[in-house]
Every structure is written in structure tokens, then in C-alpha cells.
Amino acid sequence: MAAAIIAGMTVLRIVYASALDLRTDEAYYWTWSKELQLCFLDHPPMIAWFVRLGTALFGDTNLGVRFAGIVAMAASQLLLADIVRRVTHNARAVILAVLLPEAALYYGLLMAKVAPDIAAIPFALAMIWALMRLVESDDGRWWLVAGLFGGLALLSKFTVVMLLPGVAAFLLVPAWRSRWLASPYPWGAALIALAVFSPVLIWNVQHDWASFRFQLVRATAPRDFSWRTVGDYIGLQLGQVGFVLLPVTLSALTLTAWRGYRTREPVAILLSTAVLVPFLYFLWKSLTLRIGDTWPMFMWPIGFAAVAINIVKLSQEGWPAWMIRSTVGWARIAVASGLAMVVLIFLYYVAAPWNFLGRADPIGSEAGYQQVAAQVEHELAETGATWIATSDYRTYAMMRWFFRGRVPVVQVNERARFLGFRDPGMNLIAAHPGLYVVRGPDDSGLLWAGTTARLAPLGNVTRSWRGTVMETYAIKKLTGWTPDLSPPPDSPLYQWRWLAGDLDAANCA
Template sequence: MTAMRLVYASVLDLRTDEAYYWTWSKESALAFLDHPPGIAWLIRFGTAIFGDTNLGVRFGGIVAMLVTQLLLADIVRRVTHDVRAVIFAVLLPEAALYYGLLMAKVSPDTAMIPFAVAMLWSLVRLNESGKPRWWLAAGLFAGLALLSKLTAIMLLPAVIAFVLVPDWRRRWLLSQYPWRAALIAAIVFSPVLIWNAQHDWASFRFQFVRAVATHPFSFRTIGEFIGLQFGLVGFVLLPVVLSGVTLTAWRGYRTREPVAILLSTAVLVPFLYFLWKSLTLRVGDTWPMFLWPAGFAATAINLVMLPREGFSEWMVQSTFRWARVAVISGIAFVVGVFFYYVAAPWNFIGRTDPIGGEAGYEQVAARARDQLRETGATWIATSDYRTYAMLRWYFNGQVPVVQINERGRFQGFRDPGMNLIKDHPGLYVAREPDHRLPLWDLTTAKRQPLERVERVWRGTVMDTYALEKLTGWTPELSPPPDSPLFRWRVLAGVLGRDTCVA
């Protein structure tokens, strides 16, 4: 399965978000508007080994998956001392599409997951040994998880329950070690705090808008959320994991068992939160993915705890049977998806295909390269971060690429090459019909239409792009915060509409 992920990572075109995060890896900023810097560091690790290649960008995800599996295996081994449970702990993520294949697609979640699991592992070691120094390791990994994605804070209720519900609550509340752990986490997370203090708390405000956004009740958004969980975790595996987590929670809170409380709460609290948000908001496909590894560990542990606790033979056998079905069917599905995207020539989903919908940008880049040569343009302008990221990936420093709007996304970025931009003609590349931005009326730019380019994947036109020559204008890389060119937009696909944040 790891070899399969390596092939997948090497063969498939980068998705737009992956290219966007790759651009971060080329910068020296402490943090970024959208996310903390962990994903940039993970990509820099891979490209330092394999260069600016598909595998180089995604190699960190391959390593993250292996680290996650090893930590899950050790958690389950220390709790159960049962080899069957350990094997299930390793195989369950392989049977989930997101982990078995798509961990090769890097995202901030990919960087966060191994650190989040390592934090849980440290607390399991604390429970096993009783040695308070494991709090310090938990604080370190918690800080690294937060340094990868802010949603790691949603594991805090599990840690609080781990401290307060078992009989040891007085010991840890009076101990200095949990507070030291919190201090360590804050110190590790400090680059994000420093960057935000320097930039008017921009990333916190950006995330806050998404967290508090409310819209009317929608069957569509809740249906999308539930459907995504079935698709990314597994049509059989998701019910198996949820039942295992529920039994683990019942066992943990009934007997005040710390590890059962920790693992089950780490799943149930974030899952219920996202389920609640999905009533009115489209939940991103990767947002809940940090919580399921704890569910895999809880499920594997539950398999061997049932007979030890005197459950009926019928229930024990049925639980093992469904777990085997989940693993076998899940891995078969993951392998099938792999061959569909790597080897098959068909497009069964059309323009809505999640991979094909972001493939084919090399066609746009090739025509842009030809127009640069024919028009004498020395730089490229875009008006959305996806096109910006893909063109910057394909040109890789050969030509300056500038997103002219949403400049708040690029605070702290280096000079892209103003000597090649100022007083030189540029090439504007934008998806239709978004190329007709009202913002152009605020500039002195003269736009000359050149051609239209179709982005095609397996015979299906995914998007059409307009190419135009720009003259008479130099983009402002650092406009004031009140400028329309500075404001960023929260994604329409997340909030259901474009939302500008000053």
C-alpha cells in the first residue's frame, strides 16, 4: 500500500491547493493567512530530497501516514497486548480512502495528523507508566499539531476529560506538569502568534469568519458531510468505527478508564461539532480527517475488549466479522480508486470529478508560455489563488507570477521580481467568467484579449481560461488593508457565497 501511494504521488498532477502550499514552502514567512506553517515545512522536507517534483511535494504525506500507523499500532499494543488488535490498528487506516490513498495528497491536515496522534500516544504512555514527564512530550506534540492546523484545538476537550473524569484528577490538577505542557505547546506555537501580532491577527480573523458563519438549514450540506465521511472513511468502515468509538466511550466514562475516555472523546466531540456545523455550512472534505485515527485505535482496542468484558459470543463474532469485511472491502475500494486515476482512460464523473477537476493546468501553462514569447510579456497576472499557484508551479521561477487581488494572502512573501514587472507588459490568465473582475476598473491597465484556452481531462472540458495582454499598469504588491486589492475572500464553496473580510 505504501508503494501504491508512492506511485500515486509521483504520477498524478498536483492539485491546486497542493501547489498553493508548495508556494509557501518557497517563502520564509513565520505563518500564512490561511494556515500555520507546518504544511510548508513538510513540503520543504520532501522537496529537499526529491526536488520540485510531484513526489517531492507529496513525500511528506507518505511519511506522515507511516508514522501515524506506527503510533496507532503502539497505542493499541500498550493497551491490549494483543497482536490481532495491533494488526487491525495498522489495516484500518489502509481501508479508508483518505488515509490509504489520499494521505499522499498533502494538506495542512496531513501535517497535523501524525502530531495529533503522537500527542494521544504520549498521554497513553503517561497512563501506562504514571511518569509525569510524558506530559511534556504531549505538550510538544500538541504545539506541533497546532503549528500545522488550528483545528487541533478541538482535541482539547479530550485532554480535559482525560484529566478530570478519572480518579486521578486531583493529582494532575495540583501537578505542575500539565501546565508545563501547556506552556511548551504555546512556545512551539509562538511563530503563528508572532506573525498574527505583526499582521493585525489576520489568520485568526480569517478562520473566525468561517467558524461563526451561519446560514439557513440545508439538507444538501448535511448530506454532503455524511456522504463525504462514508466515501473518505469507508461505507462499511465508518459504521464499524462509530460503533467501536461509542462502545469505547460507554466503557471509559462508566469505569473512568483514562485511555478509553481520551480516544472516544477525541472522536466524538469534533465529529458532533462538524455534524452540527453541516446543518448550515459546507464542511470541507479534509476538516474532520484528524479525528478518525483515534477512532481506528478505539475500534481496534474494542475488538479485544468485548470478550474480556463478558459480551456474548454472538456479538464478539459479529464485531470481528464486520471489522474484517470493513478492512477487505475498504482496501479493495482504495485499490480500485488508485487504478481508476492512475491507469484508466475514462471519466465517469464528468466535470465534478475531484481529481480531474484540478488536472490539465499544463495546457494553460503551455499556451501562456507561447503568448509570453509572442507578445513580449515578462510577467503573469492572475486573479485567483488556484490559477496563481498552478502557474507558479509550472513556471517555477522562470517568470514572475502575481495574483493582483487578495494581496492579504501574501503578507510576508518575497519580491517576485519587480524589475521584470514594473513598466513591462504582462499576461493576464484567468478562468472565465471570473476574468471580468470589477477591480480592473480601479486600475490603469489596458487589456487586449488574445485567446481562450480549454483545460481538458480525459476528453472533458473542465474550465475555459482567458489570456489577455496587460499594458500601462504595475501591480501593487503591498496595498493598504483598506484597499479592494488587499481583501481576501472566504471560499464560496465553504460559506455558500463570497465573503470579503477587511
């Protein structure tokens, strides 16, 4: 039955990946995959390499862009299964471990959506798996394997650095700390991780530490206390992990931490600390900052392993029968209710004709760009314009996705986002008219102050989803100006903008 569920859910993810139009961030990462960069302003490069792998197999299609997420989900489940098997030697616990991510919306469905997390999750789990092998075998060479996977996780997303407290506690709290501190293996693991992460370091040395400064500004900028951002954080975790599964996971992690630190048991210390420390850190930051919907997603699969292991440990440790029955019962409810919710949401987005959330719908709010692209193509033919200008990375990414290189597309501002990018086709841009495609809220004209650009309005176009207008765009003919693709750092066209209230992992500009 478990195999049938996993097979069915895998098919569901493939259909979802193939049927739904790309979201803006997905198209943005696809543009990265066309470049050969060691790093990018927003994120390390692994997600671009993942996308490039999928498009090499399936072309520039929805499935091609998203294919690596399908593979990453399967790899994550295999790692979870082996982690739990090695700790418990219990087949039921293994089955539970592989079903839990299927019952969580982010993993059961949204691993088919491109984000840096789909690369970070399997590598983070592989690091935990290697440390499990260390406990099992007492062979220090597994430290080196853990260092390799830890470096690959960092090469996927910076936030996985928050797994380090778990690794440090794993090393320092158990009785083996003196032996391992005197061993070359943990230090060798750190050097391997640093070597694997070196492309990001090299790129940042070459570009004035741009990506680190970009992330630090977001993390340290002063903001006022807000209950709303706390509620957003908790609500996102409940929605993406599960209204039942989240409390089940947190309770298992709490018991695992109590067990681990009381007995100095390495596995329990590692699993609990690797999740609870980042969870509590994000909770603290949510007092003043909106936590992005994907930021904590690298840690929850480690918590799912703790859920499955905890059930077995309760029986082994002689806990009351009623508590064991309750724990097992809630885990089953979490799986059943979570699977039902994932399937319902899949059907809503793939098969249903309704829009229950209006403009607030997280998928619908980024749909309908084909309507904008169609109008832009019409205006290109009517005006003789040869290139497209935008002023936000979302519009830039979607225009590139729909035009697939037939027409050069340039985001004329925020050029720090495109450090080291290839020439988009300056022979078709310089001294040629272009089309400026701008979101209604950004159409103030301030961007063009002090330039020689002349803008002639051509009309407006809306993008809509299931009958609801999501956004309006102005299209203008642009003449008398050629964009500078590499403006100096003090230029207003170089710096990224801080968009207050838009603090998603890829949305701080």
C-alpha cells in the same frame, strides 16, 4: 500478510504521488515552501515545512512535494500500532489497527496528497501516544511530551484544537484529577504547547491577527439551514473513511465512551471524546456550512485505535459471543472492502482512460493546467510580456508551479494571502507588459475598475481531462499598470473574497 499489504499499499501511494499532477491546493502549499514565514493567512506553517523537506530530497517534482505525506502515513501507523499494543498486548489487535487506515481512502491513498492534515495526523496521534505512556507509567513527565506533540499538531492545523475536550476529560473525569491538577506537569505541558505554537502567535501579532480572523469569519458567518450540507458531510465521511469502516468506527467509539465514562477509565475517555466531540461539532456546523473534505481527517485514526482496542475489551469484559463475532466480522469486512475500494480508485486515476464523473470528478476538475501553461508560454513569446497576472490563488499557484521561477507570477488581488512573501521579480514587472490569465467566471472586468490597466484580449484556452472540458480561461495582454504587492488593508486588492458555496479548508478567499 499484513506486512505484505502495508508494503504494497506504500508502493501504491508512491506511484500515485509520482504519477498524478499536483492539485491546485498542493501547488499553493508548494509556493509557501519557497517562503520563510512563521505562518500564512490560510494555515499554520507546518505543511510548508513538510513540502520543503520533500523537495529538498527529491527536487520540485510531484514526489518531492508529496513525499512527506508518505512518511507521515508510516509514522501514523507506527504510533497506532504502539498505542494499541500498550493498551491490549494483543498482536491481532495491533495488526487490525495498522490495516484500518490502509482501508480508508483518505489515509490509504490520499495521504499522498499534500494538505495540512498530513502533518496534523501524526502529531495528534503522537500526543495520544504520550498520554498512553502516562497511563502506563504514571510518570508525569509524559504530560510534557504530550504538550510538545500537541503544540506541533496546532502548528499544523488549527482544527486540532478540538482534541482539547478529550484531553480535558482525560485529566478531569478519572479519579486522579486532584493529583494531576495539583501537579506542575499538566500546566507545564500547556506552556510547552503554547511555546511551540508561538510562531503563529508572533506572525498574527505582526499582521493584525489575520489568520485567526480569516478562520473565524468562515466559522461564524451567518448562513441558512441546508440538508444538502448535512448530506455532503455524511457523504464525505462515508467516502473517505469507508461505507463499512465509518459505522464500525462510530459504534466502537460509542461503546468506548460508555465504558470509559461508566468506569472513569482514562484511555477510553480520551479516545472516545477526542473523536466524538469534533465529529458531533462538525455535524452541528454542517446544518448551515459545507464542511471541507479534509477538516475532520485528523480525528479518525484515533477512532481506528478505539476499534482495535474495543474488540479486545469486549472479550475481556465477557460480552456475548455473538456480539464479539459480529464485531470482529464487521471489522474484517471493513478492511477487505476498504482495501479493494482504495485499489480500484488508485487504478481508476492512474491507469484507466475513462471519466465517469464528468466535470464533477474531484481529481479531474483540477487537472489540465499544463494546457493553460503551454498557451501562456506561447503568448509570452509572441507578445514579449515578462510576467503573469492572475486573480485567483489556484491559477496563481499552478502558473508558479509550471513556470518554476522562469517568469514572475503575481496574484494582483487578495494580497492578504501573501503577507511577508518575497519580491517575485519587480524588475521584470514594473513598466513591463504582462499577461492576465483569468478563469471564465471571473472575467467580469470589475477587478480593473479604477486602475490604469489596459487589457487586450489574446484568446481563450481550455483545460480538459480525459476528453471533458473542465474550465475555460481568457488570456489578455496587460499594459499601463504595475501591481501593488502591499496595498493598504482597506484596498479592494488586499482583502480576501468570500466565495459563497466554496467552503473547502483552503478555498475561502
